[in-house]
Amino acid sequence: MAWITAGNDRETIMRSLPGIGDHFAQLYQSFWELPHIPAGILELCRLRLAQLHNSHTDWELEQYPLDPEKKANLRQWSKHAAFTDAERACLALTEVHAMDAQAITDEQADAVKAHFGEVGLVALIQALGVFDGMIRLGLLWGLSAPEGEG
Amino acid sequence: MATKARVQAPDSDTGNPIRDSALGLVPETLQHYLPLNTAIWEAGPLTAAEIELARLRNARHVGCVFCKAVRYDIAIEAGLSEDKVQMINDEFLSSSLTPREKLILAFTDQYLHQPSVPDDDLMQQLQAEFTEHELLHLSLVVAYFNGFSRCAVALGGMPDELPRMEISVPK
Numbered sequence: 161m162a163w164i165t166a167g168n169d170r171e172t173i174m175r176s177l178p179g180i181g182d183h184f185a186q187l188y189q190s191f192w193e194l195p196h197i198p199a200g201i202l203e204l205c206r207l208r209l210a211q212l213h214n215s216h217t218d219w220e221l222e223q224y225p226l227d228p229e230k231k232a233n234l235r236q237w238s239k240h241a242a243f244t245d246a247e248r249a250c251l252a253l254t255e256v257h258a259m260d261a262q263a264i265t266d267e268q269a270d271a272v273k274a275h276f277g278e279v280g281l282v283a284l285i286q287a288l289g290v291f292d293g294m295i296r297l298g299l300l301w302g303l304s305a306p307e308g309e310g
Numbered sequence: 311m312a313t314k315a316r317v318q319a320p321d322s323d324t325g326n327p328i329r330d331s332a333l334g335l336v337p338e339t340l341q342h343y344l345p346l347n348t349a350i351w352e353a354g355p356l357t358a359a360e361i362e363l364a365r366l367r368n369a370r371h372v373g374c375v376f377c378k379a380v381r382y383d384i385a386i387e388a389g390l391s392e393d394k395v396q397m398i399n400d401e402f403l404s405s406s407l408t409p410r411e412k413l414i415l416a417f418t419d420q421y422l423h424q425p426s427v428p429d430d431d432l433m434q435q436l437q438a439e440f441t442e443h444e445l446l447h448l449s450l451v452v453a454y455f456n457g458f459s460r461c462a463v464a465l466g467g468m469p470d471e472l473p474r475m476e477i478s479v480p481k
Contacts, residue, residue: 163427163433163437164442164445164446164449165442165443165445165446166442173446174446174450176442176443176446177354177443177446177447177450179349179353179354180346180349180350180353180354180447180450181446181450183342183345183346183349184346184450184453184454186342186346187339187342187343187346190338190339190341190342191339193338194336194338194339195338196336213425257460257464261372261460261461261463261464262311262372262373262463264312264464265312266312266314266316266466269312269316269464269466270316273316273317278316278317278318278332278335279317279335279336281316281317281465282317282332282333282335282336282465283336283339285460285461285464285465286333286336286339286457286461288460288464289456289457289458289460289461290457292456292457292460293453293454293456293457294453295425296421296425296453296456297421297425297449297450297453299425299426299427300420300421300425300426300427300428300449301427301449302426302427
């Protein structure tokens with residue numbers, strides 16, 4: 161159970177602060193239904209963030225069904241043949257965003273825009289901020305054990 | 311930092327800085343951003359001055375020039391002075407901020423620098439000072455502003471510096 165309040169998962173804990181937690185959950189959910197960028201690519205980016213944060217719980221969570229080969233080889237996304245150019249562009253931006261948003265280059269942003277346009281770039285960057293936040297909250301609250309794969 | 315904007319903001323002039331920003335290009339998420347932003351300020355147990363402490367600590371960490379320059383009027387009305395804002399630096403533990411204010415900054419730093427369960431000492435101090443709802447509110451405040459400020463930085467178009475500007479919470 162989390163140390164911050166009763167509850168064993170993020171959704172339960174966030175629902176315990178109605179009026180804010182529900183809006184947060186609705187924003188998170190909205191990313192999986194966007195027409196501007198495929199949910200499968202967002203799931204790859206979310207899982208890559210889980211790896212970078214070493215969050216086992218978020219790595220195990222399936223928000224959107226993926227090709228198992230892609231999940232198994234996500235650490236090698238830049239070289240593995242299973243990944244498309246569009247996926248690589250989004251994963252490259254994801255990794256830099258996770259470390260320092262100021263370090264994102266125009267070339268990395270342009271690579272995402274080449275596949276998904278300006279709206280797709282905005283949607284991806286918004287999603288990364290929310291996904292990263294969800295993962296950090298899980299770790300901060302003690303819901304995500306940093307162990308094993310991830 | 312990219313000073314040139316990477317996307318063209320929508321051609322709108324609603325007076326709402328969120329709706330008129332690049333975030334307005336994605337109406338499917340904007341419809342959730344706007345009520346969440348209002349709720350963060352108005353629907354939780356922390357005061358606006360306490361929220362502003364965490365927001366400005368995050369802005370400093372992320373390097374969001376716009377976020378650092380902004381002061382929300384409701385936080386000032388709730389008692390956040392510019393003298394206190396100047397104490398939101400890396401020496402805040404030895405400042406004249408109150409113990410509660412220092413704990414808000416320490417919790418924010420835990421989220422930003424080492425997202426993990428706080429050590430026993432910090433956890434006990436947090437649990438002694440804040441209610442469960444206050445800690446949950448603070449968690450969501452930091453998560454929201456961190457994601458929002460990183461989005462602003464990543465989209466480019468950020469000037470090197472801006473003067474202090476007082477604004478109201480966009481509705």
